[in-house]
Amino acid sequence: MPIKGPRDHRAQKALTYTLFLALPVTFFLTAYVYAVGYTGFVSLHSWDGISPTMRFVGLDNYGSLMGQSRFWHAVANNLKWLAFYLVAPSTLGLALALLVDGKLKGEGVIKTLIFLPYIITPVAVAAVWRWLYLPDGGLVNTVLDGIGLSGVASNWLGDRHIASYSVMAAALWSTTGFSFLVFFSGLRSIPAELFEAARIDGASAFTIFRRITIPHLWPSTVLVLGLFGIEAMRLFDLVWSMTGGGPSRASEVLATQLYDVAFATFQMGKASAIGIVQLCLAAVLILPYIAYITRNVEEAAE
Amino acid sequence: MTTLKQNALATGAVLLALASPAMAQEAEVWTYWASGAEANALTALIGVYDEQYPGAPIGTRVITGNTAEMRRALQTAFLGGQPPAVYQSGMAQELKSFADAGRIAPLDDVVSDVPGFADIADGVRRVVSVDGHLYGVPLNLHVVSNVFYNKAIFDELGLEVPTTAEEFDAVADKIEAAGYQAMGNAGGPGWTLYTFYSFLYNALGQDGYYAFGSGEIPFTDARVKAALASWTDAYADHFMDDWTGYTWSDTGAKFAEGEVAMYQMGDWLSAYLADAGWTEGEQYGFFPAPGMDGGVVMQMDLMALTSGVEGKAAEIGKDFMRAAASPEGQAAFNTVKGSVAANPLASSAGYSAYGQAAFEEIQAASPRGAVVPNMKNLLPVRLGDEFGTLVSAYAADPSPEAAEEMLETLEDMRVEVKEAGEFVTW
Numbered sequence: 001m002p003i004k005g006p007r008d009h010r011a012q013k014a015l016t017y018t019l020f021l022a023l024p025v026t027f028f029l030t031a032y033v034y035a036v037g038y039t040g041f042v043s044l045h046s047w048d049g050i051s052p053t054m055r056f057v058g059l060d061n062y063g064s065l066m067g068q069s070r071f072w073h074a075v076a077n078n079l080k081w082l083a084f085y086l087v088a089p090s091t092l093g094l095a096l097a098l099l100v101d102g103k104l105k106g107e108g109v110i111k112t113l114i115f116l117p118y119i120i121t122p123v124a125v126a127a128v129w130r131w132l133y134l135p136d137g138g139l140v141n142t143v144l145d146g147i148g149l150s151g152v153a154s155n156w157l158g159d160r161h162i163a164s165y166s167v168m169a170a171a172l173w174s175t176t177g178f179s180f181l182v183f184f185s186g187l188r189s190i191p192a193e194l195f196e197a198a199r200i201d202g203a204s205a206f207t208i209f210r211r212i213t214i215p216h217l218w219p220s221t222v223l224v225l226g227l228f229g230i231e232a233m234r235l236f237d238l239v240w241s242m243t244g245g246g247p248s249r250a251s252e253v254l255a256t257q258l259y260d261v262a263f264a265t266f267q268m269g270k271a272s273a274i275g276i277v278q279l280c281l282a283a284v285l286i287l288p289y290i291a292y293i294t295r296n297v298e299e300a301a302e
Numbered sequence: 303m304t305t306l307k308q309n310a311l312a313t314g315a316v317l318l319a320l321a322s323p324a325m326a327q328e329a330e331v332w333t334y335w336a337s338g339a340e341a342n343a344l345t346a347l348i349g350v351y352d353e354q355y356p357g358a359p360i361g362t363r364v365i366t367g368n369t370a371e372m373r374r375a376l377q378t379a380f381l382g383g384q385p386p387a388v389y390q391s392g393m394a395q396e397l398k399s400f401a402d403a404g405r406i407a408p409l410d411d412v413v414s415d416v417p418g419f420a421d422i423a424d425g426v427r428r429v430v431s432v433d434g435h436l437y438g439v440p441l442n443l444h445v446v447s448n449v450f451y452n453k454a455i456f457d458e459l460g461l462e463v464p465t466t467a468e469e470f471d472a473v474a475d476k477i478e479a480a481g482y483q484a485m486g487n488a489g490g491p492g493w494t495l496y497t498f499y500s501f502l503y504n505a506l507g508q509d510g511y512y513a514f515g516s517g518e519i520p521f522t523d524a525r526v527k528a529a530l531a532s533w534t535d536a537y538a539d540h541f542m543d544d545w546t547g548y549t550w551s552d553t554g555a556k557f558a559e560g561e562v563a564m565y566q567m568g569d570w571l572s573a574y575l576a577d578a579g580w581t582e583g584e585q586y587g588f589f590p591a592p593g594m595d596g597g598v599v600m601q602m603d604l605m606a607l608t609s610g611v612e613g614k615a616a617e618i619g620k621d622f623m624r625a626a627a628s629p630e631g632q633a634a635f636n637t638v639k640g641s642v643a644a645n646p647l648a649s650s651a652g653y654s655a656y657g658q659a660a661f662e663e664i665q666a667a668s669p670r671g672a673v674v675p676n677m678k679n680l681l682p683v684r685l686g687d688e689f690g691t692l693v694s695a696y697a698a699d700p701s702p703e704a705a706e707e708m709l710e711t712l713e714d715m716r717v718e719v720k721e722a723g724e725f726v727t728w
Contacts, residue, residue: 050405135548136544158546158547159546159547260687264369266373266399
């Protein structure tokens with residue numbers, strides 16, 4: 001049996017790498033690059049999605065979007081969701097992680113209870129919360145009535161002024177478990193000696209939190225905020241299942257509007273334009289943020 | 303290393319197999335009837351098909367969801383060259399968009415000799431035809447212009463069934479004075495609009511109703527304005543509290559619990575009430591929405607035959623359409639689903655008490671051409687969608703200013719849509 005030289009060996013390694021990479025690269029090119037490119041192409045056309053031919057309309061779909069209050073309302077809602085995701089479930093997750101971390105009995109059970117909602121599919125979350133929110137006989141209003149707060153009881157999903165916030169409350173319940181778990185693991189990975197040394201040096205609890213806990217939780221924070229930011233921009237299922245974007249489009253976000261425009265009103269070109277704008281908006285809002293905090297994490301790690 | 307090369311070859315072979323053309327087409331019917339009475343009704347229809355055309359089975363596939371999901375699935379199927387032989391479609395504009403795109407085949411020659419099919423109601427035929435050619439087999443009709451009412455509440459308050467908008471308004475006032483919710487309604491872009499059709503029909507007349515759906519009557523027409531004002535007084539002002547927060551079935555539950563006295567809804571509500579143990583003529587009754595004057599507003603599901611299927615699958619598709627159009631197929635389907643057959647020769651023997659009454663209502667209206675389609679399906683889709691959304695928003699907080707603003711917005715859109723050539727003359 002001939003002995004193979006290093007050159008053969010390199011070639012074989014290259015072949016191995018190529019084979020392992022072929023599938024993900026093919027998948028990325030067809031399911032992402034091609035799909036985005038094709039969506040961009042469709043966005044320049046008028047097409048009902050069914051006809052064999054499309055009519056080129058240039059940037060008309062984009063122009064028409066820019067002039068529609070419906071579109072801007074959805075953009076504003078996405079921005080509200082972004083603010084919500086970056087603040088509420090992340091802060092609550094952090095607070096719960098700090099509260100639970102080594103301080104409570106039955107920690108395992110509490111951790112499971114907090115994390116449990118996160119593994120429930122959004123459609124099921126929506127079904128449960130729709131039921132909780134029923135104006136008459138729903139648990140939320142019943143409890144409010146019971147404790148003498150009937151003035152606060154509302155038509156949670158049917159009032160156009162509060163429907164989005166009501167969905168956000170359901171999202172808070174559903175997603176806090178994720179940030180909790182990430183922060184909790186982050187807390188557990190901080191070396192105990194640091195806290196010990198700080199205490200010996202006479203640092204107050206607040207100083208320890210500010211100078212040790214927070215900086216060491218930075219990688220967890222990057223992960224949580226980054227993923228929540230992306231979630232806010234691509235949000236679809238919870239809104240669609242709870243309100244369908246209503247009442248009267250009040251809780252509509254870009255993804256639900258895209259779906260409605262594409263498949264309920266047959267305007268694939270305009271829907272594709274919404275998709276492209278959504279992608280650009282997500283990129284503009286989230287990429288610099290991720291780049292910025294990632295750089296800071298690297299600096300902190302050095 | 304030989305093993306590595308063998309693995310590479312095997313991987314390549316698998317990838318090639320994945321990329322190769324799919325197997326020969328099998329005839330399938332795609333519907334979104336996923337479970338319960340709907341799925342059982344389809345099984346019953348396929349049973350009739352198997353009896354009429356033995357030895358050529360047709361497969362079924364459920365596309366979970368609604369017309370939008372079906373459209374999404376069909377879009378992918380057409381792009382991939384693998385459409386089903388037959389699929390469940392909506393009527394009018396929905397059907398037209400597929401016919402205009404050349405994706406569905408005309409059925410004039412396919413079902414012309416099916417007994418009774420030539421006598422389907424004129425209003426039904428209009429919305430399954432495009433440019434004078436038949437493109438869909440109407441399978442099941444649903445009346446959406448009936449008002450269900452709680453007989454116990456009506457008896458308790460000594461109320462008569464109202465026939466005009468004024469009488470309806472007076473009855474609703476009495477019901478509210480007795481502490482009940484007068485009129486059920488549900489959130490979403492469709493249900494509220496459906497309740498407006500009878501007022502539109504009454505104001506515009508039968509021909510005017512079609513003219514409005516064809517884009518020939520402005521939203522700012524005095525008759526439309528008057529219809530909206532009358533509907534606001536009789537209906538919108540009497541909708542139950544917080545209706546925007548309920549689905550149609552949530553409100554159905556409130557009706558069945560005796561909290562709501564009247565509820566205008568499609569006749570699928572009768573199936574819901576049957577599950578709650580209610581029978582037509584005993585716990586509840588129904589009456590035509592005020593102003594219908596013997597007319598009926600209906601919507602339906604229909605079957606369309608795609609034009610991209612060839613060979614045996616295409617023949618099976620055509621045979622299935624004949625079975626679906628036949629009196630036997632229609633009777634089998636509708637008795638199970640709880641809807642009403644479009645083919646007047648279909649036996650109504652298995653219908654519920656409500657189904658029997660609705661069938662008779664349609665048969666009585668049909669000779670006068672007074673079976674009219676759901677307006678939302680006649681209008682170009684984006685206008686229909688806007689109409690439903692705005693009427694629902696208006697009903698939540700009605701005022702003369704809001705009415706004026708809504709009609710002007712819709713009129714601007716009507717003009718734009720008309721200029722774009724999207725209206726159809728029905």
